[in-house]
Amino acid sequence: MTTNKEYLLIEREKEWRVELRKKIANKERTTKTRTQMPELDPFVRIRYQDREVNTGLTEKQAVAEASRCLDCPNPTCIDGCPVSINIPKFIKYIEQGSFLEAAKTLKETSALPAVCGRVCPQEKQCEATCFYTLKLKKDPVAIGHLERFAADYERESGSMSVPEVASPNGIKVAAIGSGPASLSFAGDMIKLGYDVTVFEALHEIGGVLKYGIPEFRLPNKIVDVELANLEQMGVKFVRNFIVGKTASFDDLKEEGFQAFFVASGAGLPRFMNIPGENYNGIMSSNEYLTRVNLMNAASDEFDTPIIKGQNVAVIGGGNTAMDSVRTAKRLGAERAMIIYRRSRDEMPARVEEVHHAEEEGIEFLNLANPVEYFADSKGKVNRMRVQRMELGEPDASGRRRPVVIEGSEYDIPVDLVVVAVGVSPNPLIPSEVKDLKVTKWGTIVVNEETMQSSIPELFAGGDIVRGGATVILAMGDGRKAALAMHQYL
Amino acid sequence: MTQIVEKVLFSEKVAKFIVDAPRIARSRKPGHFVILRVDEKGERIPLTIADADREKGTITLVVQKMGVSSAKLFELNVGDEILDLVGPLGKATHIHKVGTVLACGGGVGVAPMLPIVQAFKQAGNRVISILAARNKDLIILEDEIRKWSDEVIVMTDDGSYGTKGLVTAGAEMVIQRETVNECIAIGPAVMMKFTSLLTKKYQIPTQSSLNAIMVDGTGMCGACRVTVGGRTMFTCIDGPEFDAHQIDFDELIMRLGGYSDEEKLASERYF
Ligand SMILES: Cc1cc2nc3c(=O)[nH]c(=O)nc-3n(C[C@H](O)[C@H](O)[C@H](O)COP(=O)(O)OP(=O)(O)OC[C@H]3O[C@@H](n4cnc5c(N)ncnc54)[C@H](O)[C@@H]3O)c2cc1C
Ligand SMILES: Cc1cc2nc3c(=O)[nH]c(=O)nc-3n(C[C@H](O)[C@H](O)[C@H](O)COP(=O)(O)OP(=O)(O)OC[C@H]3O[C@@H](n4cnc5c(N)ncnc54)[C@H](O)[C@@H]3O)c2cc1C
Ligand code: SF4
Ligand code: SF4
Ligand code: FES
Numbered sequence: 001m002t003t004n005k006e007y008l009l010i011e012r013e014k015e016w017r018v019e020l021r022k023k024i025a026n027k028e029r030t031t032k033t034r035t036q037m038p039e040l041d042p043f044v045r046i047r048y049q050d051r052e053v054n055t056g057l058t059e060k061q062a063v064a065e066a067s068r069c070l071d072c073p074n075p076t077c078i079d080g081c082p083v084s085i086n087i088p089k090f091i092k093y094i095e096q097g098s099f100l101e102a103a104k105t106l107k108e109t110s111a112l113p114a115v116c117g118r119v120c121p122q123e124k125q126c127e128a129t130c131f132y133t134l135k136l137k138k139d140p141v142a143i144g145h146l147e148r149f150a151a152d153y154e155r156e157s158g159s160m161s162v163p164e165v166a167s168p169n170g171i172k173v174a175a176i177g178s179g180p181a182s183l184s185f186a187g188d189m190i191k192l193g194y195d196v197t198v199f200e201a202l203h204e205i206g207g208v209l210k211y212g213i214p215e216f217r218l219p220n221k222i223v224d225v226e227l228a229n230l231e232q233m234g235v236k237f238v239r240n241f242i243v244g245k246t247a248s249f250d251d252l253k254e255e256g257f258q259a260f261f262v263a264s265g266a267g268l269p270r271f272m273n274i275p276g277e278n279y280n281g282i283m284s285s286n287e288y289l290t291r292v293n294l295m296n297a298a299s300d301e302f303d304t305p306i307i308k309g310q311n312v313a314v315i316g317g318g319n320t321a322m323d324s325v326r327t328a329k330r331l332g333a334e335r336a337m338i339i340y341r342r343s344r345d346e347m348p349a350r351v352e353e354v355h356h357a358e359e360e361g362i363e364f365l366n367l368a369n370p371v372e373y374f375a376d377s378k379g380k381v382n383r384m385r386v387q388r389m390e391l392g393e394p395d396a397s398g399r400r401r402p403v404v405i406e407g408s409e410y411d412i413p414v415d416l417v418v419v420a421v422g423v424s425p426n427p428l429i430p431s432e433v434k435d436l437k438v439t440k441w442g443t444i445v446v447n448e449e450t451m452q453s454s455i456p457e458l459f460a461g462g463d464i465v466r467g468g469a470t471v472i473l474a475m476g477d478g479r480k481a482a483l484a485m486h487q488y489l
Numbered sequence: 490m491t492q493i494v495e496k497v498l499f500s501e502k503v504a505k506f507i508v509d510a511p512r513i514a515r516s517r518k519p520g521h522f523v524i525l526r527v528d529e530k531g532e533r534i535p536l537t538i539a540d541a542d543r544e545k546g547t548i549t550l551v552v553q554k555m556g557v558s559s560a561k562l563f564e565l566n567v568g569d570e571i572l573d574l575v576g577p578l579g580k581a582t583h584i585h586k587v588g589t590v591l592a593c594g595g596g597v598g599v600a601p602m603l604p605i606v607q608a609f610k611q612a613g614n615r616v617i618s619i620l621a622a623r624n625k626d627l628i629i630l631e632d633e634i635r636k637w638s639d640e641v642i643v644m645t646d647d648g649s650y651g652t653k654g655l656v657t658a659g660a661e662m663v664i665q666r667e668t669v670n671e672c673i674a675i676g677p678a679v680m681m682k683f684t685s686l687l688t689k690k691y692q693i694p695t696q697s698s699l700n701a702i703m704v705d706g707t708g709m710c711g712a713c714r715v716t717v718g719g720r721t722m723f724t725c726i727d728g729p730e731f732d733a734h735q736i737d738f739d740e741l742i743m744r745l746g747g748y749s750d751e752e753k754l755a756s757e758r759y760f
Contacts, residue, residue: 201707203526203533203573240575242707246512267709271721278714278721278740280747287710295532295704300758303532303557304704305751379743427726428707 008078011089012071020092021071030132034139035065042359049298049330050215053356054118054148059099062149066095069141072131077143080129083109083476087126091146103154104161106147111184111475114155114222117148119213119319120472121350155225165233166193171489172256174199176243176429179207180471181263181462183226184478186235192486197236197257199243204294207265209471211294212286214323216330217353244432249458259457259489261481262444263474266463267426271419272315276373281307281381285316285324285420298331309416311335313384315370316420317347318468322354324418325362336362337412341369341389341402367391367402371409373417384414423468433458443467450484451477459485491525491574494547496567500626502554503597504563505539511546513538513576519584519604520698520730523550523576524706527565531572532558535703535725537601538577539630551600551629556752557759578706579729582696584608588670589615591663591693592638593656593684595676596622599630601698601729602675603637609673610637617642617663621656621676625649656680657687664691671695674733678745682738695733699724702747716740 011017038055039045045053057065069091077087086105093102106113120126122144127133130140154160171194175182178200189196204210206223231237243249249260269284271277288306291297297306312328314321317340329336338357340347343366347354358364367389374383388408391400425442437445437454444453444460451459461477463469495507513523522537540549554563565571582605590609594602599620610616618638622628623646635641643651644659652659656676663669664687672695674684681697688695701713701724713724718735722728 201575202705203575240573241512242575242578245516245577246575247516251516267707269709269711271711271714273721278716278744280744284711287704287712290704290710296530302530303561303755305532305748305755307748307751378746379740380747426708 008075008086011086012073016096017071017089017092020096024067026070029068029070030136030138032064032068034068034142035061035145037142037145039356042361045216046329046360048216049292049327050219052219053216054145056152057145057149059153062094062099062146063097065142065146066091068132069095070131076134077126077130077141080126082125082470082472083479085109085126085147087143090150091141091143094146094150099150099153100157100159100161102150106150107161107163110472111187111478112180112226112471113147114151114226115180115209115218116472116475117144117146117151118218118222119350120144121470123351125472155222160225160229162229162232163187163191165191168195168234169193171195171258172197173259173261173485173489174243174252174257175261175263177201177207177263177265177462177464178205178237179263179265179462179474180209181474181478182207182261183230184475185261185263185461185482186230186478187233188479188482189485190230190233190235192482196234197238199238199241201240201242202294203239205237205239211290212320212323214289214293214327216326217323242428244428249433259485260459261451261478261485262429262453262458262460262464263462263478264426264429264464266423266468268424269419270422270424272370272421274370274372276375276381277419279373279375279381280379281309281375281415282373282417282419285314285320285418286423288324288418289320289327292327292331306331307416308332309414311412311414312416312418313337313339313370313412313414314418314420315339316422317342317349318420318422319349319353321418321420322349322357324420326353326357326360328416328418329360329362333416337365338362339365339368339370339386341367342399343367343391346399369402369404370417381414381417383411384417385409385411423463425464425467429464441467449480450488451481452484452488456488491571493565493567493569493571496565499551499629502563503627503629504552506550506552506562506565507547508550508571508574509546510548510574510576513574514541514543514546514548517541517548517577518581519608520579520582520601521577522579522601522706522729523548523574524578524703525562525571525575526573527558527561528572531561533573533704533706534558534562535578535700535706537604537698539600539603540633551597553597557755560759575706578725580727582608582730584612586613589617589668590671590673591660591669592616592618592673593660593676594618594620594634595656595680596627597629598676598680598698599634602673603630603633605673605675606634607637615639617669619644619656619659619663620651621645621659621680623647655683657683660684660687664688664693669693672733673697678738678742681733681736682742685733685736685738689734696730697733697736698729699731699736699741700729700745701725701741702745715744
């Protein structure tokens, strides 16, 4: 991997990089303003569930943005990236116009750059530790947008580099779940020559990338290209197969699988357990998004139904809440509201998504919390009661704790409520494997370096280990597990 | 892809399918169900595994035509394929030797009841089964149930077969006649509700298998939530069987109507 400082320095001293640095003075670089990502007009985009909001930088814009990067001797941006992408190297390739080389650089460390460029919370990661942010107090280099540019360029060029695969070693390994953790694990293991099978419970491969994150943020076709790539490299995908149910670990061992990577995600939705929460028209964000994204429920041609609300309330302030509320808007809601118990500053969602949601006319009822739901005679929700909150002292997480304002309740008419207040680890595997060590939250306990669980041949990563986390962290886990499993076998 | 190897029509609306699913045939236990999707556009619908043949690698499903999705499946024939089929799902029934078991099955609920009846019989219990339906045509799996029961009572709403009356009438007759140690009630939610009220009166432990609306069947969405003993449970992973005396049947009945407007539209488009 590229964490190695020496390696970074050697790369940096290559002639082409030195030349490029000389071409434009740093002073000049720092006076340039950050290139804005072109996006679809909000009035247009809210009519389409499947049109991507960000349309991508043009070549010219990408080169211009890349020229802002100072190619720092101590590239602090890399410290912010969970998989330590060699950020200045790929950006300088873009500045030079060698877009395919930039994409190749990304792939040295990231299995799904087109995905991460779109969904990473960059403002909290690489861009938060960019020299511009830290020292110059200016807008950081748009690392995420550039990452997306390079990956898209490569995909659209039709000359995607399929990584070299070692000759098969005949050792069978399995990945459980097909989210980003498994995909990056599978990519690394197949390169090392293993016989890799990915088992997925649902009828589609991709995990949250498919059933959760909507098309307007991450088009399915982008994920599909990556899947096709993996398939081409020899990874086998088995759909409709629940490990622990369809077959046990022992069955799979008998069939020759020698080690397992469990990446079954944090699929269990949480509810708030308040009165009326089981009325019709109140559902988890997982249900709402799965119906729309996985089952195509919004289209009349598909059989799965969806409730298209006029007054939609989404409870929560994370990415899942933003995705749900923006989906509701696209399905025709007149009022699509976020109801969040803290203030905007504490929202865990990506800043860009909150910004896009505002542009699209989403209402934000911050410092408000639902306390009860009411329904019509048929049990369909028609009203909710919310309580106002104010911010008190910071809690353990460092965020200021919301405190109830007594007597502040008021009612809001609603006909669809989506609860997006978090997820718990998928309990299936932990409950099917005796002796597997889990925490009191139900996440699988692993050695942080090797991702190995209390059962030696069983490794784990992604949300089943971390609780609801991020795509890039899940991918990082997949890579670590692959390396460690290779050493173990 | 899952191939249909046999189809038997029980009535105009109820059919038995034997499908090729060797893995599931091997790992399934009584009480388990599958989720299937007939085609690309299809909905994921849950169906109980009524029976399985490990040697042949097949499982048996019994389906009643309700709306679009069950109708699509119903129309398939031998040799046709089901696009997606996943299982076995849910918790297996807790089978034990208790003495006398009263199994009450309403309508297509007899399908999920069959493997449970069989297992209780094999565990050495005396099993009395009640098959109930609106009319004679809707009584299904009678021979199969007879094979694993010490006694079978048939009840129809219109008296076209067996005794005229509701399932609860038959059940009460048995309960008053002899000691019943455990009861199983599976069928339409209303039928389960009243059977459960009856056995509660006589303090007979009762299990019901719920037919909540589902999407994934793996605990991911919460569509299948029910209130049991005041707590929210997910039918697909915590059930589908629960202590009937603890189930909030009124909520279940309400939730089963959750998409009725949308389903009506879909039916109009389809039929
Ligand atoms: C709506 C939404 C929006 C999000 N937005 C962002 C974002 O913008 N940026 C970001 O970084 N992160 C985002 N996240 C979080 C991110 O998607 C997750 O952290 C990441 O997908 C976790 O990856 P994973 O590989 O651990 O598991 P998942 O992607 O959860 O995949 C797990 C898979 O395992 C399958 N499975 C479970 N049990 C079994 C079994 N026993 N056998 C076979 N298969 C099984 C499941 O069906 C599922 O497909 C979002 C999440 C959601 C829900
Ligand atoms: C664990 C489990 C096991 C099941 N086993 C069987 C089985 O072995 N055989 C079988 O025929 N059916 C079984 N069901 C019910 C079956 O899944 C539904 O009948 C089917 O999903 C209806 O889909 P549809 O599109 O045809 O009808 P829809 O158009 O969805 O519904 C038509 C009508 O049926 C009602 N309805 C919808 N869903 C259900 C439901 N889950 N149960 C009862 N009524 C419903 C609706 O209110 C509506 O009025 C089971 C359900 C569960 C949860
Ligand atoms: S993977 Fe994410 S954190 Fe790393 S460089 Fe790319 S956008 Fe930044
Ligand atoms: S810290 Fe910022 S300016 Fe420096 S190399 Fe990284 S991206 Fe470029
Ligand atoms: S069907 Fe989705 S959680 Fe049970």
